[in-house]
Amino acid sequence: MFRSKKNLKNKNDQQLLLDYLADGDLDVLGELFGRYMHLVYGVALKYLKNRDEAKDAVTQIFERLITEIPKFEILNFKSWLFVVTKNYCLMEIRREKANKNRFEKFSADQNMExxxxxxxxxxxxxxxxxxxxxxxxxxxxxxxxxxxxxxxxxxxxxxxxxxxxxxxxxxxxxxxxxxxxxxxxxxxxxxxxxxx
CATH class of the missing domain: 1.10.10.10 (Winged helix-like DNA-binding domain superfamily/Winged helix DNA-binding domain)
Structure with missing residues (x-):
């Protein structure tokens, strides 16, 4: 269904969310996400402390929203997106730490024996x-x-x-x-x- 960009800009978050849930139009999701992209990037930069990784996070999170939005009842998109972003960053940090630590942990455990x-x-x-x-x-x-x-x-x-x-x-x-x-x-x- 064709919508003009102007029409999308006039809608509030909740209306855009309902439109996206109704027909999965990525332009609608893009408009909604675009409003808070700076927030996503800022949160990612704060946690990941790396500009490239923060930019990657923005892309990954947008892709994740395509499948995640239909699973949740979202009352406040901005707050929900903040939580999604924070959780994504914490998982990335944990994964990186796990990769770095696994050999150290293995050798440390061995050293006890x-x-x-x-x-x-x-x-x-x-x-x-x-x-x-x-x-x-x-x-x-x-x-x-x-x-x-x-x-x-x-x-x-x-x-x-x-x-x-x-x-x-x-x-x-x-x-x-x-x-x-x-x-x-x-x-x-x-x-x-x-x-x-």
Missing amino acids: STELLHPIDEDLNSSLQENLKHCLDRLKKEQQECVQLFYYQEKSYGDIADELNIAEKKVKSYIQNGKRNLKICLEQLEKEHEV
Whole structure:
């Protein structure tokens, strides 16, 4: 349905929201989002502290609105958009932190059990160690592999993993402990093979 741009500008947020819900017209959503794009960018910049990432966030959030708006009863678009933006930024920060921390966390946990362990992490965390770790992960038993990946790569708690896999928390701890031990053995074997 064709609408003039002028007509869109004369409508309030709630009218635009209802129009968008009625026929999914992206021009209508663009008009509505455009009114608060500076707010989205400002919030993203405040949280992400990076202009390029904040610009990416604006694009990502607009794309997300296309599918998210129909799921919610939105009474105040501006407030709702602020919350969506804040949640998006917090998830991005958490994801970035998780990626940065997973190898550090893995080596720190290993260090509690042994002093000599994954020393390559301290030296040169290069692609060969990551490849070895992936190779060793692939060789773990299914339950150990799932628990280790959920714990270290997705930063989930024992309780969350137990719920997700529908097993007892005790089992989760056991699978993680045994998985770590098997990974350590596998990594040491691969290291010896490379030395030969």
